[in-house]
Amino acid sequence: MITLTENEYKNRKNHIVESCSYNTVDMVKSCLCSECAKCKGNCCSNYPCTLSPREFIDINNIEYMKNVLDIGVLAIAPGNILCKYYIIRPRGSKDLDTIVTGYVEAPNSCILQGPKGCILDPLFRPTDGLLLMPERHYKEIKCVPHYSEFKVMEDWLKYQDVLRELRKIYKDKEIDMPPANEETAKKYTLAMLGCKKGTK
Numbered sequence: 001m002i003t004l005t006e007n008e009y010k011n012r013k014n015h016i017v018e019s020c021s022y023n024t025v026d027m028v029k030s031c032l033c034s035e036c037a038k039c040k041g042n043c044c045s046n047y048p049c050t051l052s053p054r055e056f057i058d059i060n061n062i063e064y065m066k067n068v069l070d071i072g073v074l075a076i077a078p079g080n081i082l083c084k085y086y087i088i089r090p091r092g093s094k095d096l097d098t099i100v101t102g103y104v105e106a107p108n109s110c111i112l113q114g115p116k117g118c119i120l121d122p123l124f125r126p127t128d129g130l131l132l133m134p135e136r137h138y139k140e141i142k143c144v145p146h147y148s149e150f151k152v153m154e155d156w157l158k159y160q161d162v163l164r165e166l167r168k169i170y171k172d173k174e175i176d177m178p179p180a181n182e183e184t185a186k187k188y189t190l191a192m193l194g195c196k197k198g199t200k
Ligand code: SF4
Pocket: 035, 036, 037, 039, 040, 041, 042, 043, 044, 132, 133, 134, 143
């Protein structure tokens, strides 16, 4: 299984997030901006954000994906209400006991939201979350999604076969929802880097 160091992963993720955005953005700044710091995640209380398939080191590697999904942090869910394609996003409080879920209406608060906001280090947060940015429009602040619904669909449509295979593996497997704490964030980070459980 391929593994990356944290710095290698972060450099790679920077490029991925840039390429997912329809605009030039400074996404680390966006996540640490004063508006988000004050708000601590109204978006996260409403619905979990979506990962880009490219933020997994090797989405076609079932062993790598099982190592990540076994932690129970992520769900395989329909990308829209019509359920025509699937995506991967963090689990929400209204999702099922399995990590394969149907379409769930908002509000469905993200399980990775702790009292101080997202428990993940900014560059390990899903691309969609990093690219939702508060922007000033005249006197109002609006949170603008720079990873568009169309781009999400275009990115995930290429990986429906592997998601079908993973859905078969996980559809009847009950996995507890992990608590929003440092230990969960650490396990998730290591798995995304490609480290097997208990290593590093
Ligand atoms: S993106 Fe918007 S809703 Fe989400 S934390 Fe930042 S200010 Fe709040």
